[in-house]
Amino acid sequence: MRFVTKLGLVLLALFLSAPLANAQGKFSNVPTAAEMLNNTPQGKEFWIAIPPNEYDGYGQARQLEVYVTSAADTDVTLEVPGLGLSYTKELKAMEITTFTTADGTMNWGMEVRASEAITNKGIKITADQPLSVYVMSARHYTSEGYLAIPTNVWGKRYRHVSYYDYYEGSPTTARGNGMVIVAKEDGTQVRIFLRGQGTGPTVHGRSIGDVISVTLNEGETYMVRGNGQDRSFDLAGSEVLASKPVGFLSFHMRTILPTTVGFASRDYLVEMPWPTQAWGKEYITVEYEREDRGDYFRLLAHEDGTEWEVTWYDKLTGAQI
Helix, strand or coil: CHHHHHHHHHHHHHHCCCCCCCCCCCCCCCCCHHHHCCCCCCEEEEEECECCCCCCCCCCEEEEEEEEECCCCEEEEEEEHHHCEEEEEEECCCCEEEEECCCCCCCHHHECCCCCCEECCCEEEEEEEEEEEEEEEEECCCEEEEECCCHHHCEEEEECCCCCCECCCCHHHCECEEEEEEECCCCEEEEEECCCECCCCECCCCCCCCEEEEEECCCCEEEEEECCCCCCCECCCCEEEEEEEEEEEEEEEEECCCCCCCCCCCEEEEECCCCHHHCCCCCCCCCCCCCCCCCCCCCCCCCCCCCCCCCCECCCCCCEC
């Protein structure tokens, strides 16, 4: 039991991105609120959304959960103004508080299911102390989670990246890739430039090259996704511009990699990407152990003329290969 407790504290510390400095003397292992609110995933206010996991009508739900943690004691409130829901829970420092379908503080009606329509599905999470927030959507055979980005580091420009639509022969079970925008201020004007490849349209017949304009108010969400009936349709590269900072999510209802495989295993994908202003020029990744099957990378350029180079290193020796 002692080992599990210590391990849990270490994982929590990593989750908070707190410096693991010596707590003796002038050093402290708890960052200040100002440090945690400066271009990090910690914040006091979050607006999130739940993109669709699996096709409409898929009934084998497991759990929908939001995990919240902090370096300080605080109360956390989760509310969905559009659904008239509000819940507050106590959060102890360096522990995790969970909002979940298991206790009724989350429900599957919070999923954004309507495509190319304004919905009131924005979920607001607030506290008096900086938080880290992680969201998990789990159905019977497919689950995925994402790290939420607080409103203090939102931007006005985003790029979508996901994977090709997945079709296995029936329109009712088709799964598409797409994006969800959530607003935190009234009168937020949003323009969505559909980019990518393939001939398959969105749910309501939009094609690559189309532009969608919509105005959102606080807590409102807007989703665009492929209709899932053409495996060549991929909206990756689509651009979102907003007049005020917005939250943005890229997702796939349930995809298969590579898309040319028949009807093999597939899984839900969702992330809350950073705005393009926070993009970098260098990234490091660690390969999964998958019996020589390798990993799959998608590189997305934000500007014309972007060049990139991929360097591989031996994971045992660190030598360049």
